[in-house]
Amino acid sequence: MNPRRYTHRExxxxxxxxxxxxxxxxxxxxxxxxxxxxxxxxxxxxxxxxNPRSTREAVWRYRSLPWLDDAWRDFRFxxxxxxxxxxxxxxxIAVIAVGIGANTAVFxxxxxxxxxxxxxPDPQSLVMLMNSGPRxxxxxxxxxxxxxxxxxxxxxxxxxxxxxxxAGLNLTGGSEPEQIQGVHVSAGYFRLFGAPLAAxxxxxxxxxxxxxxxxxxxxxxxxxxxxxxxxxxxGRTIQLDNQPYLVVGVIGRGFVTEAPADLWLPWQFxxxxxxxxxxxxxxxxxxxxxxxxxxxxxxATARKRELATRSALGAGRWQIVRQLLIESLTLxxxxxxxxxILGFTGVRLLxxxxxxxxxxxxxxxxxxxxxxxxxxxxxxVSVLTGILFGLVPALSASRPNLAATLNESSSRxxxxxxxxxxxxxxxxxxxxxxxxxxxxxxxxxxxxMKLQGVDPGFDPHNVLTLAMSVSGDRFRKTASVEQVIRxxxxxxxxxxxxxxAAAGNGLPLQGAFGMSxxxxxxxxxxxxxxxxxxxxxxxxxxxxxxxxxxxxxxxFTDRDDGSAPGVVIINEAxxxxxxxxxxxxxxxxxxxxxxxxxxxxPPRQIIGIVGDTRxxxxxxxxxxxxxxxxAQMPDAETVLNARVVPLWWVIRSNGDPHAxxxxxxxxxxxxxxxxPVAHVRTMDEVEVGVTxxxxxxxxxxxxxxxxxxxxxxxxxxxxMAYSVQQRTQExxxxxxxxxxxxxxxxxxxxxxxxxxxxxVALGIGGAFWLTRFIAGFxxxxxxxxxxxxxxxxxxxxxxxxxxxxxxxxxxxxxxPMTALRFE
Amino acid sequence: xxxxxxxxxxxxxxxxxxxxxxxxxxxxxxxxxxxxxxxILRTLVMGPAHGHTxxxxxxHTSENTLEVEQGSLYPALHRLEDRGLLASEWGVSxxxxxxxxYRLTPxxxxxxxxxxSRWRQMTRxxxxxxxxxxx
Numbered sequence: 001m002n003p004r005r006y007t008h009r010e011x012x013x014x015x016x017x018x019x020x021x022x023x024x025x026x027x028x029x030x031x032x033x034x035x036x037x038x039x040x041x042x043x044x045x046x047x048x049x050x051n052p053r054s055t056r057e058a059v060w061r062y063r064s065l066p067w068l069d070d071a072w073r074d075f076r077f078x079x080x081x082x083x084x085x086x087x088x089x090x091x092x093i094a095v096i097a098v099g100i101g102a103n104t105a106v107f108x109x110x111x112x113x114x115x116x117x118x119x120x121p122d123p124q125s126l127v128m129l130m131n132s133g134p135r136x137x138x139x140x141x142x143x144x145x146x147x148x149x150x151x152x153x154x155x156x157x158x159x160x161x162x163x164x165x166x167a168g169l170n171l172t173g174g175s176e177p178e179q180i181q182g183v184h185v186s187a188g189y190f191r192l193f194g195a196p197l198a199a200x201x202x203x204x205x206x207x208x209x210x211x212x213x214x215x216x217x218x219x220x221x222x223x224x225x226x227x228x229x230x231x232x233x234x235g236r237t238i239q240l241d242n243q244p245y246l247v248v249g250v251i252g253r254g255f256v257t258e259a260p261a262d263l264w265l266p267w268q269f270x271x272x273x274x275x276x277x278x279x280x281x282x283x284x285x286x287x288x289x290x291x292x293x294x295x296x297x298x299x300a301t302a303r304k305r306e307l308a309t310r311s312a313l314g315a316g317r318w319q320i321v322r323q324l325l326i327e328s329l330t331l332x333x334x335x336x337x338x339x340x341i342l343g344f345t346g347v348r349l350l351x352x353x354x355x356x357x358x359x360x361x362x363x364x365x366x367x368x369x370x371x372x373x374x375x376x377x378x379x380x381v382s383v384l385t386g387i388l389f390g391l392v393p394a395l396s397a398s399r400p401n402l403a404a405t406l407n408e409s410s411s412r413x414x415x416x417x418x419x420x421x422x423x424x425x426x427x428x429x430x431x432x433x434x435x436x437x438x439x440x441x442x443x444x445x446x447x448x449m450k451l452q453g454v455d456p457g458f459d460p461h462n463v464l465t466l467a468m469s470v471s472g473d474r475f476r477k478t479a480s481v482e483q484v485i486r487x488x489x490x491x492x493x494x495x496x497x498x499x500x501a502a503a504g505n506g507l508p509l510q511g512a513f514g515m516s517x518x519x520x521x522x523x524x525x526x527x528x529x530x531x532x533x534x535x536x537x538x539x540x541x542x543x544x545x546x547x548x549x550x551x552x553x554x555x556f557t558d559r560d561d562g563s564a565p566g567v568v569i570i571n572e573a574x575x576x577x578x579x580x581x582x583x584x585x586x587x588x589x590x591x592x593x594x595x596x597x598x599x600x601x602p603p604r605q606i607i608g609i610v611g612d613t614r615x616x617x618x619x620x621x622x623x624x625x626x627x628x629x630x631a632q633m634p635d636a637e638t639v640l641n642a643r644v645v646p647l648w649w650v651i652r653s654n655g656d657p658h659a660x661x662x663x664x665x666x667x668x669x670x671x672x673x674x675x676p677v678a679h680v681r682t683m684d685e686v687e688v689g690v691t692x693x694x695x696x697x698x699x700x701x702x703x704x705x706x707x708x709x710x711x712x713x714x715x716x717x718x719x720m721a722y723s724v725q726q727r728t729q730e731x732x733x734x735x736x737x738x739x740x741x742x743x744x745x746x747x748x749x750x751x752x753x754x755x756x757x758x759x760v761a762l763g764i765g766g767a768f769w770l771t772r773f774i775a776g777f778x779x780x781x782x783x784x785x786x787x788x789x790x791x792x793x794x795x796x797x798x799x800x801x802x803x804x805x806x807x808x809x810x811x812x813x814x815x816p817m818t819a820l821r822f823e
Numbered sequence: 824x825x826x827x828x829x830x831x832x833x834x835x836x837x838x839x840x841x842x843x844x845x846x847x848x849x850x851x852x853x854x855x856x857x858x859x860x861x862x863i864l865r866t867l868v869m870g871p872a873h874g875h876t877x878x879x880x881x882x883h884t885s886e887n888t889l890e891v892e893q894g895s896l897y898p899a900l901h902r903l904e905d906r907g908l909l910a911s912e913w914g915v916s917x918x919x920x921x922x923x924x925y926r927l928t929p930x931x932x933x934x935x936x937x938x939x940s941r942w943r944q945m946t947r948x949x950x951x952x953x954x955x956x957x958x
Contacts, residue, residue, distance in 0.1 A: 005905045015923075016897060019874060022922045023893065026875035029918050050894035058898040 009063045016059055020052045093335045125286040126192070129159075140514070141282040142596075143273040146186075149282055156284040160188035161267060163280045163644055169263075170469050170676050171226075173239035179469055179678025180222065180262035182240070184280070184643070187266065190217075190251070192285055198223070200234040200249030207248075208266040215266060216245040220253040222262040240265075241472040273596075431759025432766055435796050439767040442788035443781055450780035456687065457613035457622060458508050459547035462499075463683035464657040464664060465507055467646035468675050478562060478638040481647065482631040484672045485539050486558075491671035492651060495663050500652040502545040504538035504630060505645050508613040509687055512536055512625060516595055519578065520588040520603045528578050530593065533570075534615055534625035537633050537641070543569075543610055545652050546683075553585050553608030561631040566604035573612050574624030584609065589626070598636040604628065618779075649677070657682045745808045752804035753797070760793045859899050861942065864908065864927060864935040873914075873922035874900060900925060908934050 024045045031041035049055075129141065129149055141149070141161060150159045162185040169182040187208035189195075195202070198220055207215050216238065218227075227233045237244045251264075267280075470481050485503045492501040506512050515535030522529040540556040542548075551572060560567050568589050575584050584606045592599030612622030633641065649668060653660050661680050668677055731744050771783040781788075859881075866872065866880045877900075878893045903909045908931035916922035927935070 012901070016901070018921075019897065019923045020894070022873065022916075022920060023875045023878070023897075025920055026873070026916065026918060026922065027893070029920075048893055052894060055894035055897050058895070059901050062898055062902065 005063055006065065009060065012063065013056060013060060016056055017052075020049070020055060024049055024052075093338060127284055127286060129282045129284060141280055143269050143271065146269070146280075146282055147271055149284065155287060157287050158188045158192045159282060159284040160192040161186040161269070161280050161282045162189055169240045169471070170242070171238065171240055171262075172242065172676075177676040178226070179467060179646070179676055181260055182216075183257070183261040183264050184267045185264050186269065189264070192283060193255070193257075195255045196252030198250040198252040199231045200247070202249050203264075203266045208268055210268050210270050212266060212268050214240075214243055214245040215248045216240065217249045217251060217264045218247060219251055219262050219264075220255070223250045241469065243472065428755050428759040428762065431756050431796065431800065432763035435760055435763025435793060436767045436770055438796060439763075439788050439792045440771060442792050443771060443778055443783070443785055446781045446785060446788065447778045451618055454614065454618040454780075456509065456618060457548065457611050460508075460683040460687050462653045462655070462657050463546070464651045464653060464660050465679070465681055465683055465686060466649045466651075466664065466668065466677040467679040468649060468668065468672065468677050469642070470647045470675070471642040475642055476639060477635050478631065478633045481638055481642075482561065484675070485630065485647075487671040488649065488668050489539065489541070491667045492664065495660070495667050497654050497660055498651055498664070499654050500541060500545045502539045502542040502650045504536055504542050504648055504650065505641055506536050507648050507650070507683070507686060508546065508548075508615055509618075510615070512615055512623075515591055515599075515626065516593045517589045517591045517626070518593045520590050522587075527580070527582075531578060531624070533574055534623045535591075536625065536627045537630040538627050539630050542627070542650065545650050546613075548613060549611040551609045551611060553606075555608055555610075556627075556629050560629040564632070566602055566632055567607045567629065568604040569608040569610055569627045570606060571610050571612050571622065571625045571627075573622045574626060575609050577624050591626070591628070598640055599634065601634050604632075646678075650683075748808040749801070749804050752808075753801060756797060756800035756804075760797060763796075764789060764793060859896070860903060861935065861938050863896070863899060863903060863925075864931055864938070867909070867925060867927045867931070868935070871924045871926035873916055873924050875916075875922070877925070903931070907931075 024042075027045035027048060028038075028041045031044050032038060036044065046052075129145075146159070146161050149156065152159075162183055169180055171178045171180050185203075187203050187205050190197075190202040200217075202217055203212075203215060206212055218233070223229055223233065231250075233247050234249065236247055238247060239245070245265075468484075470484065475481055488503070489501050492498050512534035513536075514532045516530070516532045518530045519528075524530075536542075538556070540558045540560060543550060543555050553569070556567065556569065568591070570584060578584070579587075585608070587606050588603040589606060590603045592601065610627070613625075614620060614622050615625065649664075651657070651660060651664055665677050665680065669675060727748070731748075734744055735741070767789070768784060775783040862881050862884075863877060866877050866884075872880070874896060875893075878896050881896075900909065900911075904911055904925070907928060909925045910928050911923050911925045913921060914924045
């Protein structure tokens with residue numbers, strides 16, 4: 001290419017004009033020389049030369065890059081035409097901005113909280129090892145299993161065991177005793193998850209064996225909070241449960257764990273153990289090349305996001321362009337930039353309203369960033385949308401002549417929109433996509449509402465909970481724990497404002513241990529005789545304090561202790577599942593079947609049935625659960641238990657439970673001989689903590705759905721209005737030929753609604769098919785919820801009717817002559 | 824100066840837009856472009872000339888068979904100049920008028936030689952195909 005060709009166009013054009021003048025002058029001279037009069041000479045010269053303007057245009061064109069010229073011109077034209085309809089331009093930009101902004105913000109958060117793989121290196125090869133059993137698949141492991149898995153070196157490169165914190169350790173030796181979360185891990189843990197090291201080292205294999213010594217690795221948070229990020233803490237000794245522990249290392253800042261951890265302790269398994277209880281979990285890293293079908297699930301989750309994005313953006317498409325690609329691009333890019341700003345603030349906003357306890361968002365939400373991929377994707381889609389919807393009308397707008405237009409409109413009622421098929425398809429697909437999206441949003445909103453009204457099965461109001469760690473040498477016997485509970489309960493009874501107090505190894509909603517059992521004497525026939533159910537050990541007044549109703553039989557009393565016959569209370573769900581016809585009262589249970597010597601004990605008598613609590617979350621049906629008196633736990637189980645969970649105190653108050661925090665803490669410390677308490681929360685707060693993630697997810701999805709609804713509504717309005725507006729001229733002709741305004745209006749509405757109804761029909765079909773994919777997110781609402789599937793189409797039809805009605809009315813009101821000259 | 828001045832005052836780009844639909848149709852001038860280029864170069868072998876002269880020479884030497892609108896000469900001139908085959912400068916014509924004179928550059932001379940030989944080969948080949956015996 002010759003660069004000279006495109007430079008100084010204006011100057012060269014002026015030059016050419018002068019050159020042409022010169023040429024004409026010479027020709028005129030020649031003609032005059034042949035004796036023609038001056039006027040005629042001039043005329044002949046011009047005749048012979050041809051049109052000077054064509055020549056200059058030819059040269060100008062030759063010096064142009066047509067597409068660039070056109071783009072620039074169209075851009076200015078777009079600005080002009082948008083300026084003529086500022087309201088419309090603002091709406092269009094707002095739709096795109098909201099679309100991109102909301103999508104980006106919501107997905108940035110969802111992505112971090114829900115979908116993004118944990119920030120461990122090479123997460124594809126990281127697997128959690130599961131047990132498959134008759135009750136389904138659940139994580140969990142015991143030492144023999146861990147041993148077997150560790151030997152699968154051809155499949156796994158690293159295998160590590162860890163618990164999920166929970167027990168709590170008493171950290172003393174500073175200004176204030178503090179209860180902290182210690183996670184027990186096997187030596188491979190840090191290598192498995194690629195934990196960065198801030199100082200020191202992690203555990204050696206020797207330290208992770210029995211009698212390997214008391215060593216500890218601190219988290220960055222604890223290191224900074226309690227030790228001022230001082231590196232000299234390495235090699236120092238700290239007091240945990242009144243035992244000295246040597247600090248060997250500190251893990252770096254970015255390490256996020258599923259369950260929060262303040263420090264890590266070596267598990268020091270006795271590999272010879274035949275302990276069968278599942279009280280920890282095992283994860284492993286696959287050797288390269290090993291894949292597992294369950295990874296498909298991750299992919300399916302990712303697809304879910306893609307689907308949601310697609311339908312949201314698809315439904316957000318509007319057809320408003322005025323046959324000019326640039327105009328739509330101008331809009332979409334302006335909207336895109338605004339959307340970026342909106343997305344940026346939106347993420348902050350969502351984090352600001354996010355309740356506490358959202359996992360994985362890091363310190364102050366630092367782990368949530370505006371997701372670049374999502375942003376680029378939405379931006380790219382918006383640009384593509386602009387191109388597509390600028391091109392389609394541009395290609396189809398070949399201005400059919402009036403006769404054809406009228407013929408088309410009159411002969412085939414229905415699909416009569418000018419430049420018919422493509423635009424009709426746009427209306428139909430827009431309606432269908434919008435409907436699918438809005439049905440999805442409606443399902444989420446209904447789910448959200450249902451969740452608000454769920455009865456948790458106990459009274460969470462005016463209840464204070466505290467955690468007390470009963471680990472260490474002092475609590476080798478169940479009786480010593482029982483003694484603390486009795487003393488504490490008695491002491492608390494005298495604290496003003498306390499209406500009742502109890503203790504247990506778990507709280508409702510927080511999830512229980514699983515425990516195996518057999519129904520004693522039941523033949524191994526068709527009726528269920530064995531299973532694994534939720535399992536709590538509680539003090540005698542636990543049900544009263546939580547107001548969990550006793551449905552049949554009797555509750556525990558303080559005489560159900562280690563010297564009394566073993567008793568057990570089951571919940572309604574367990575009674576229904578394992579005694580579908582018979583009566584559980586009178587039967588006996590052998591719990592801990594196959595769980596090893598730690599859990600060995602004689603069978604227990606079922607003495608009562610209590611109401612269900614939704615321990616696996618408010619959106620799950622209550623799990624079958626059994627309760628035993630905490631005073632009747634085998635000693636070995638008490639010791640094991642104390643390593644994994646704290647003793648939870650539950651205090652029902654007469655007034656504001658927060659006011660009791662100080663006196664109750666003091667009373668319990670006094671009654672227990674100086675044990676600190678931690679995690680002082682009301683049960684309402686516990687509930688919020690447990691359900692916060694779910695509520696937050698629902699909130700995100702609802703925001704997402706509502707923004708989609710908004711975009712869809714405006715999009716349909718824009719598309720319909722545009723289609724009608726395009727026919728203004730035709731309407732003018734019809735009116736000039738004597739059509740009544742009402743006839744025309746009804747025709748337009750009929751044709752528009754015909755398309756809308758086709759779209760709705762297709763959308764209902766699509767939604768039936770697609771909503772099954774979100775069934776997992778729903779609660780109390782069927783994926784084919786009749787309300788959503790009836791109300792939503794009606795709503796969208798109303799939007800469509802409105803969208804057709806307004807421009808139709810406007811179109812029929814204009815003067816026929818104006819309409820004819822329209823455009 | 825002339826009534827035509829008004830027409831010329833209109834910016835060409837406005838007109839380009841209106842005439843876009845014609846852009847794809849090839850005009851006679853386009854088809855003859857290669858030929859016209861060669862004729863222009865050939866004309867300038869004799870020495871520098873301005874547009875009007877070139878048009879006249881082409882018209883006469885081709886015995887009026889290649890008569891085209893004289894205006895279509897100018898795009899070709901500008902194209903050739905951009906390609907470096909011609910150079911131009913404003914001067915004063917035999918009529919004592921201001922005129923733009925074009926002359927062959929060395930590159931233009933080489934190009935003409937190459938094109939002429941190619942042209943001769945082609946016409947000879949066409950002649951053979953059409954059954955005329957080479958003389």
